[in-house]
Amino acid sequence: MVSLRFPFLFSQPTWPSRPSSSARPFSATTVAFTAAAVGATAAVAALTTSQNPTHTFLQNASNLLFSSNHSLPLWGSLTLADNSPPIVESKTGASFPSVLGDSQKLLGIGLRKKSILGLRNIDVYAFGIYADDSDIKKLLSVKYQKLSVSEIKGIKDFNVDLMENDICMTVRLQIVYSKLSIRSVRNAFEESVGSRLKKFGGSDNKELLQRFTSQFKDEYKIPRGSVIHLSREKGHVLHTTIDGKDVGSIQSKLLCQSILDLYIGEEPFDKQAKKEIELNLASLQK
Numbered sequence: 001m002v003s004l005r006f007p008f009l010f011s012q013p014t015w016p017s018r019p020s021s022s023a024r025p026f027s028a029t030t031v032a033f034t035a036a037a038v039g040a041t042a043a044v045a046a047l048t049t050s051q052n053p054t055h056t057f058l059q060n061a062s063n064l065l066f067s068s069n070h071s072l073p074l075w076g077s078l079t080l081a082d083n084s085p086p087i088v089e090s091k092t093g094a095s096f097p098s099v100l101g102d103s104q105k106l107l108g109i110g111l112r113k114k115s116i117l118g119l120r121n122i123d124v125y126a127f128g129i130y131a132d133d134s135d136i137k138k139l140l141s142v143k144y145q146k147l148s149v150s151e152i153k154g155i156k157d158f159n160v161d162l163m164e165n166d167i168c169m170t171v172r173l174q175i176v177y178s179k180l181s182i183r184s185v186r187n188a189f190e191e192s193v194g195s196r197l198k199k200f201g202g203s204d205n206k207e208l209l210q211r212f213t214s215q216f217k218d219e220y221k222i223p224r225g226s227v228i229h230l231s232r233e234k235g236h237v238l239h240t241t242i243d244g245k246d247v248g249s250i251q252s253k254l255l256c257q258s259i260l261d262l263y264i265g266e267e268p269f270d271k272q273a274k275k276e277i278e279l280n281l282a283s284l285q286k
């Protein structure tokens with residue numbers, strides 16, 4: 001067993017084992033969970049399991065629920081008004097507020113590693129994924145409210161819904177590597193976002209990629225501790241800030257989807273973070 005990634009102040013649960021390379025406990029947060037959310041999730045998960053043998057996010061959630069004897073890390077009862085302390089990623093010490101602005105909840109956090117010259121992996125940044133609470137609940141209720149068999153079949157596409165729909169979300173990157181230049185940030189975005197633009201939009205998106213990467217101008221410094229926000233605002237507008245400073249806004253559904261895909265898509269940077277996000281979304285079912 002390793003420590004839970006979202007342990008709670010009052011319950012101090014532990015998380016089922018995960019591959020040791022990415023296991024990293026968090027410090028405490030005061031977020032509580034409700035028995036109702038657990039019950040709803042368990043019921044849905046059980047039904048899903050009987051209907052669809054593939055790994056839907058609810059199955060993942062149920063696996064996590066039932067393989068642990070401990071309290072569960074569900075967001076169901078987090079109120080946006082509470083003063084939950086930030087969540088600290090203990091490997092890097094990166095700290096994430098539980099709520100961003102007054103409406104975006106933290107759904108999960110992860111770590112982006114990158115290999116240098118194929119030789120060794122470095123921790124480049126920790127990240128947190130946030131989504132607007134009411135947007136998410138609206139989407140969940142429209143799509144999954146009654147939990148009929150046909151609706152449940154669609155559940156495994158929830159991340160796709162999340163990426164494609166006009167839901168306000170933020171990816172918060174907290175830089176932990178101390179020797180990062182803005183040029184390497186540009187290059188990394190060019191490679192990762194470029195591959196996703198190709199995946200979703202074909203090869204004719206060089207101009208869009210260039211508009212995005214050119215926002216990261218040489219004048220910006222990115223020391224350890226810098227925070228980059230990639231926020232999807234209403235109308236699929238990607239708004240980027242570095243340490244709270246605006247660096248630009250680009251209206252593009254394709255660009256927003258491509259950026260989210262890096263974290264919650266088919267081949268996410270941190271698979272465990274994606275699972276965690278799915279689990280937290282499952283806890284919001286009812």
Ligand SMILES: CCCCCCCCCCCC(=O)O
Nearest residue numbers: 112114124184185188189192
């Ligand atoms: C030496 C490694 C440099 C990597 C810099 C990554 C900085 C941010 C890039 C964000 C997108 C991504 O993670 O690919």
